[in-house]
Amino acid sequence: MTPSVAEVMRGCAAALTQPPSPDAGPDYFASRVGMISTLANLAAQEAEHAAAAAVAENADIRALFAQAAAHDAAHGGRLTRAAQGVDVDLTLSALDEANARLRRLLIELHERVEEVGDAALDRAILALYVRMAEGRRLQLGG
Amino acid sequence: MTGSLAERLGAYLARAWGEPVQVETLARISGGASRETYRFDAVLASGRRPLILRRDPPGSLIETDRRSEFLALKSFHGQGVAAPEPLILELEGAELERPFFVMARIDGGATASPFAPDPYAPNAAKLGEDFFGALGRIAAADPATLPIAEACEAPPLDGCWRRELDYWSGVIEADELHPQPIVRAAIRRLRRSPPPPAQKLSVVHGDYRSGNFLHDGQGRVLAILDWEMAHIGDPLEDLGWAMDPLWRHNETERVAGMLPKGEAIAVWEQASGLTVDPAAFAWWELFASVKGQAIWTSSAKEYRDGGYLEPILGFSGWLTARRHDEILAAKLAELGP
Numbered sequence: 001m002t003p004s005v006a007e008v009m010r011g012c013a014a015a016l017t018q019p020p021s022p023d024a025g026p027d028y029f030a031s032r033v034g035m036i037s038t039l040a041n042l043a044a045q046e047a048e049h050a051a052a053a054a055v056a057e058n059a060d061i062r063a064l065f066a067q068a069a070a071h072d073a074a075h076g077g078r079l080t081r082a083a084q085g086v087d088v089d090l091t092l093s094a095l096d097e098a099n100a101r102l103r104r105l106l107i108e109l110h111e112r113v114e115e116v117g118d119a120a121l122d123r124a125i126l127a128l129y130v131r132m133a134e135g136r137r138l139q140l141g142g
Numbered sequence: 143m144t145g146s147l148a149e150r151l152g153a154y155l156a157r158a159w160g161e162p163v164q165v166e167t168l169a170r171i172s173g174g175a176s177r178e179t180y181r182f183d184a185v186l187a188s189g190r191r192p193l194i195l196r197r198d199p200p201g202s203l204i205e206t207d208r209r210s211e212f213l214a215l216k217s218f219h220g221q222g223v224a225a226p227e228p229l230i231l232e233l234e235g236a237e238l239e240r241p242f243f244v245m246a247r248i249d250g251g252a253t254a255s256p257f258a259p260d261p262y263a264p265n266a267a268k269l270g271e272d273f274f275g276a277l278g279r280i281a282a283a284d285p286a287t288l289p290i291a292e293a294c295e296a297p298p299l300d301g302c303w304r305r306e307l308d309y310w311s312g313v314i315e316a317d318e319l320h321p322q323p324i325v326r327a328a329i330r331r332l333r334r335s336p337p338p339p340a341q342k343l344s345v346v347h348g349d350y351r352s353g354n355f356l357h358d359g360q361g362r363v364l365a366i367l368d369w370e371m372a373h374i375g376d377p378l379e380d381l382g383w384a385m386d387p388l389w390r391h392n393e394t395e396r397v398a399g400m401l402p403k404g405e406a407i408a409v410w411e412q413a414s415g416l417t418v419d420p421a422a423f424a425w426w427e428l429f430a431s432v433k434g435q436a437i438w439t440s441s442a443k444e445y446r447d448g449g450y451l452e453p454i455l456g457f458s459g460w461l462t463a464r465r466h467d468e469i470l471a472a473k474l475a476e477l478g479p
Contacts, residue, residue, distance in 0.1 A: 002319040002442050003450070003459055011450025018451060023147050023180065025169025032172075035453040042461055096320070103321035110327055114334075114479075122479035129324045129471040137468065138461050140257055 001054075001096060001136065005046040012036050012043070042138050053135045054095035055087055061102040064128050068121055071112055078105060148182065150237040151195060155184055155244070158230055162187070168195075177208070177370065181247055192249055194226070197242035198235075207370075209233065210293040212243045214372035217288035217345060223276050224248075224355070224363050251356025251364040254399070256389050261352075262399055268361025270400030271409050276363055277384060278413025281344040281377035290345055294374045300339035302376035307332055307429065310436040317436075317443040325435040328428055328470050331477065337425035340376035341416055348372050350380045351389040352398040378418065381410055382426035387469045388434055388462065428477075431470045438463035 003011070015036050020029055065083035072079045082105055087098055106125070113121045145153070152165040168182035180195040198208060209231065218225035227246040235241050254261035262269045285291055297305045311329045314322065348371025356365040383389075384398055385406065391399035397406050407418050442459025445452060 003445055003456060007446065007450055008456055008460065011445070011456055012453070014449065015451050015453055021170060023168060023170050025171060025181075028170045028172055032453060035457055039453050039456050039460070042457075046460075100321055103323050107321060107323045107326055110323060111330070114330060117479075119479045126327075126471070126475045126478070129327065130468075130475050133324060133464070133468040133471040136464050138464050140461065 001050070001099075004092060004096065005043050005050055006092070008039055008043045008046070012040050038140065041141070045138055050092055051090060051095060054092065054099050055090070057132050057135055058085075058087055058095065058099055058102055060128055060131060061106055064124060065105070065109070067124060068109060068113075070118070071109060071116075071121075074112055075105070075108065079109065147180075147238070151182070152184075154232070154237040155230070159186070192247040193229070194245050194247045195238075195242060196245070197238055198240040200240075207293065208241050208243055210290060210372050211370040212245075213289040213293050214345065214347070214369040215245060217283070217285075217290045218280065218366075221283070222279050224365050225369070226365050226367075248356055248365040251358060253356055253367075254353055256351065256353035256391065259391055260393075260399060261391060262357070262361075265359070265361030266396070266400045267405075269357055269363065270396075270398065270406060272361065272363045273355070273398065273400060274384070274406045274409040275413040276366065277347075277350055277380055278410040278416075280347060280350075281380070281410070281414040281416060283345060285343055285345045285374045288345065290372060290374065294372070296343055296374045298339075299341075299343065302340045302343075302379070303332075303337050303425065303429070306375060306379065306433070310429075310433045313436040314439050317440045319439075319443060319446070322435070322439070322467075324467050324470050324474070325432055325439075327474055328432050328435075331474065332425065332429055332432065335425065337376075337378075337422040338419065340378070341419075342377065343374055344377035344380075346373050346375040346377070346379045348380070348383075350384050351386070352384075352391065352400070353389065376426065377414065377416060378423055378426040379429070381407070381418070382423065382430040383433065385427065386430040386434060388431075388465055428470075428473055431466050431473065435463060435466045435470065438466060 062083045062085055065079040068079050082102060087095055110125050113125060148165040148168040151168065152163050155163040155165070164185040166183045166185055168180055170178060170180050177196040178199050182193055182195060184191045184193050196208070212228045212231040215225045215228040219227045226248055228243060229246065230244040232243065233241050285296065307329065314325060347369060349368050354368045355363050356367065358364050385403060389398055390396065393399060395402055397403050400406070401409070411417055438458050441455045442463065445455035445459050448455065450456065
């Protein structure tokens with residue numbers, strides 16, 4: 001996902017060490033530090049949950065691909081192959097790469113499902129979107 | 143360029159106004175993510191003027207036109223809408239090196255974080271009447287007669303939706319760093335089911351929402367801020383954006399933390415003389431969340447391109463992007479195939 005937790009943490013550190021502009025008033029400085037603090041708190045949430053969320057989302061997308069066998073030929077068998085995938089490398093960067101590949105194929109699948117009017121699978125995809133978004137939730141003060 | 147920003151600004155204003163100007167108490171403030179914003183006092187022989195400087199940053203959250211922002215302010219200042227008075231527009235940058243404009247400063251008002259719980263209590267309803275009433279008055283105005291027409295093209299009534307959707311889906315296409323199936327599904331849905339033509343052309347503020355205005359704590363809007371995305375289009379665009387769930391302060395009953403949706407629409411209809419067609423408005427509500435996701439997608443890219451140094455870009459690209467994914471997914475599931 002973008003930005004990654006590593007990028008945000010490095011960004012917070014870099015922003016804190018940046019010399020303040022001579023024209024930055026105290027309110028601006030306080031607001032900026034407050035925003036860095038908020039980002040660091042969000043990064044703490046993300047560090048705790050991101051891997052589990054990515055594994056769960058990838059599994060959910062693969063499970064949906066397994067339901068979509070009727071469309072597999074139109075996608076050159078890629079749905080079946082993707083459905084059989086497993087996340088072995090559990091680093092966030094590897095999980096994100098796998099997630100990006102799955103999401104691209106999901107976009108293609110959804111476009112086709114809409115074109116051919118497969119309402120049942122369309123509903124399943126829309127329900128998957130709700131779970132995906134909820135699984136990635138970040139909360140202020142969380 | 144030599145000298146401090148205050149000295150250079152003072153030199154510019156002295157040249158523009160033809161009299162000596164001393165710039166005092168200049169300080170950058172948080173205000174709008176697409177311009178550097180500074181408060182300062184200009185001291186002239188005639189007295190002290192409280193002012194705001196809005197200068198283009200090296201990189202910004204959204205690409206906007208400072209001329210259309212300036213002319214939008216000029217269109218509505220003194221016209222029953224709390225638009226601060228625009229004073230000077232400098233497109234070349236001159237002493238300040240980057241384009242900027244200067245406008246009057248409204249002191250004594252408060253802004254609310256769009257994520258703060260119940261920020262307008264106990265005067266939320268009164269404020270909501272002022273807030274949605276002012277939006278209705280903006281919608282009622284004929285843009286062809288206003289200064290903003292010099293900078294903004296008027297689309298055909300049946301082309302407002304397409305121009306906006308093309309622009310913001312293009313932003314996602316250009317700036318997306320990780321595939322986003324949810325917003326792409328929403329874009330396809332919007333294209334499959336376009337709204338009816340706009341009932342009239344209006345000035346669209348572009349970012350009219352909770353958190354983007356100053357209020358007096360007694361239920362009155364003192365200044366509507368951040369006109370940098372102003373354009374001419376369908377008046378329902380602003381209404382949909384103002385009511386987007388992202389700006390509801392985590393409430394379900396009231397929109398913008400102020401009024402129940404039906405009451406807000408009634409206030410807007412009375413002030414604008416227009417009516418809200420439910421089907422058309424449903425399109426603009428879904429579009430608002432797509433536009434939001436496009437802005438956050440762009441901010442995530444700029445956060446990376448800028449070396450991760452601007453925390454507001456990281457925040458927008460992260461928390462608000464994910465919140466809008468939730469909002470969009472819920473809307474799509476509710477609408478069904």
